[in-house]
Amino acid sequence: MPLDTSDRGTPLLEMRNMRKSFGGIHAVEDVSINLWPGEVVGILGHNGAGKSVLMKMLSGAYPRDAGQILINGQEAHIENPRDARKYNIETIYQTLALADNLDAASNLFLGRELVTPLGLVNDAKMEAETRKIMNRLNPNFQRFHTPVSGLSGGQRQSVAISRAVYFNAKILIMDEPTAALGVEETAMVARLIDELKAQGLGILLIDHDIHQVKALCDRASVMKNGKLVGTVRVNEVTEDDILGMIILGKNPETGVE
Numbered sequence: 263m264p265l266d267t268s269d270r271g272t273p274l275l276e277m278r279n280m281r282k283s284f285g286g287i288h289a290v291e292d293v294s295i296n297l298w299p300g301e302v303v304g305i306l307g308h309n310g311a312g313k314s315v316l317m318k319m320l321s322g323a324y325p326r327d328a329g330q331i332l333i334n335g336q337e338a339h340i341e342n343p344r345d346a347r348k349y350n351i352e353t354i355y356q357t358l359a360l361a362d363n364l365d366a367a368s369n370l371f372l373g374r375e376l377v378t379p380l381g382l383v384n385d386a387k388m389e390a391e392t393r394k395i396m397n398r399l400n401p402n403f404q405r406f407h408t409p410v411s412g413l414s415g416g417q418r419q420s421v422a423i424s425r426a427v428y429f430n431a432k433i434l435i436m437d438e439p440t441a442a443l444g445v446e447e448t449a450m451v452a453r454l455i456d457e458l459k460a461q462g463l464g465i466l467l468i469d470h471d472i473h474q475v476k477a478l479c480d481r482a483s484v485m486k487n488g489k490l491v492g493t494v495r496v497n498e499v500t501e502d503d504i505l506g507m508i509i510l511g512k513n514p515e516t517g518v519e
Contacts, residue, residue: 272335274299274464275320275433280329282315289315291488293329297433297464302455304479304496305468306508312488313468317435320466321353322346333433352426353435358418362411366403367392369410370425395424399457400450416447423454427463434458434465440474452478472501472508486511 273296282290290312297303305313318324320331322343331338333349340346346353360369367388376384376391389406396403400420410418419439426434439455440448455478458465469475475482476496484491484507492513494503503514 276332278330281327288488293490295483299462300459302465302479304475304482307485311485350432352431354422356437358422395428415443416450437468
């Protein structure tokens with residue numbers, strides 16, 4: 263039985279009947295998911311399940327073969343990453359796409375630098391804006407003049423997330439945000455995600471770690487062989503249920519494989 267979400271109004275995001283093939287391989291086949299403001303939905307599956315391809319269609323990295331994307335109930339035309347940004351969709355890749363030799367402010371405004379009336383880069387203004395957004399998201403962050411290569415993993419995540427939020431992200435795609443982080447750093451990222459939820463962002467979280475999905479997500483959508491196995495509320499299923507969806511393609515709510 264599918265989840266009843268009819269009482270929640272219009273989703274922030276709907277992806278309907280998405281399809282993508284590479285040659286004769288159906289990477290994504292007739293997949294539909296949705297996302298509400300202030301919600302985290304985990305996208306799970308083995309390597310090759312199709313989760314990254316699905317997210318790349320949303321981010322504009324891959325054109326879709328078929329399907330609809332709706333933002334706040336209105337059809338969105340996303341053909342490239344620039345289109346995705348127009349709809350306030352931002353992606354934080356596992357590599358974070360940060361310039362290691364630059365500090366937090368220079369990374370936050372990389373390619374979108376603030377300038378003075380004379381056309382010079384306004385370093386003071388960029389630092390002030392970075393301090394403001396960091397104070398909202400990670401008040402403990404103090405290393406504003408350190409190249410990001412010298413920051414911890416959680417601090418680097420803070421910089422990448424702050425960049426997305428500063429430029430008005432409403433839908434955030436996060437690729438394994440706690441991979442290779444220690445316990446404290448993982449807790450920091452969890453606090454960041456809670457703050458983003460409180461601000462009404464919708465987050466799609468690609469992950470392999472079922473423990474993290476249970477800890478961070480409201481719902482989980484599991485893919486296998488390009489198809490959607492099902493979407494479940496994480497507080498209503500066990501880790502073994504989710505594992506069964508990933509490995510066996512078995513939906514715990516229907517028992518269907």
